[in-house]
Amino acid sequence: MRFMRIGPAGAERPVLFDGTDHFDLSGVTADIDGAFLATDPVGRVRAAGPLPRVDVTGQRVGAPVARPGAVLCIGQNYAAHAAESGAEPPAEPILFFKSPNTVVGPYDDVLVPRGSTRTDWEVELAVVIGTRARYLDSPADALTHVAGYAVTNDVSERDFQFADPGGQWGKGKSCETFNPLGPWLVTPDEVGDPQRLRLRSWVNDEPRQDSSTADMIFDVAYLLWHLSQYLVLEPGDVVNTGTPQGVALSGRFPYLAAGDTMTVEIDGLGRQHNRLAPA
Structure with missing residues (x-):
């Protein structure tokens, strides 16, 4: 469904x-x-x-899930993206949070923050929690706690993330409108294997990212199990599972500016299209 x-x-x-x-x-x-x-x-x-x-x-x-209690995000979960970020692939999942009020609809405007020079896009698979998960015994138990999957865009401001605040990721991730979600929440029975999904992005209709969730360093089941050892996942929480290579941080593409457009899609989960506007 x-x-x-x-x-x-x-x-x-x-x-x-x-x-x-x-x-x-x-x-x-x-x-x-x-x-x-x-x-x-x-x-x-x-x-x-x-x-x-x-x-x-x-x-x-609108976003297919009413305002979640938490938006949990995994950093550098694709080896090629870690490399373009100048980092080694992580030995265990990197966790950061976005403010839940960043979640907006899949066609809403995304606002470029005041003072931004390095606003970036990140197509990702979002996992929405269906039942409470704490201290799961193994990754094999994890997917039974999933309500569904959605397309998400983990929009980022790289100066806020890395430079000006001194490496505080939340400041570069929690700007207003920085998490378009949807258009659909697709239930697990329709998605099948979440590690066999193609995900892509475009800026101003020019291709940027093209990869597969098969390239994740830590798969969805492992991520949910791992997170449950440190925190409680509640129904309606959103887990952004990381982005593949092809973002502006790589140095291969210009950063976003007001007037640009972002399009992101995942096979079977739909497509988003957002215009950039000044905050």
Whole structure:
């Protein structure tokens, strides 16, 4: 199943997309949030019977998950990206956080921060947690805690991340609008193996990244198991799993500026398109 949220920011309504038509989920849940995701969302939708069709033409598409409690991010999880960043591949996952209010819709404007000179793009696979996970016994237990997968863009300001604040990643990652998410939250039964997904990005329609989640250093199951040894993953939390090579930090491409566009996509999970605007 593919879950969506449609409508103005702060007033989205839950929608099911079957690949052709959209269906109103308001009779099943008030929102696509942690409470809904923790209570067998696929089973609840199936038990609800026929759903009313809804016309979403011209309406805003919001992030497919209502404001998450946490956005956890993995750094340098593709060896080639670590290399273009000037680092050795990590021996264990690098964890940082983004403010949850960075999450915006897949077609919303992304705001270039005041004083920014090095705003960058990062296509990533997002994993959304469905059931609470703490001290998992092994990676083999991890994927049962996944509600679904989505396209995410871990937008970054590299000076804020590395230079001016002295290496405090959160300052370069938590700027306003810096995490477009969606358009869909796709359930695990439809995705299959999360390590066999092609992910790509473009800037101003010019290709930038083209890789596969098969190239991750630490796969999704390992990441969730690893994180659960240090913190509690709650329903609705979002885990950004890292980006492949091909970002501006590599020195091969210019950084973003107001007026530019970013497009990112992952096979089966949809495509985002965002315009850059001044904050």
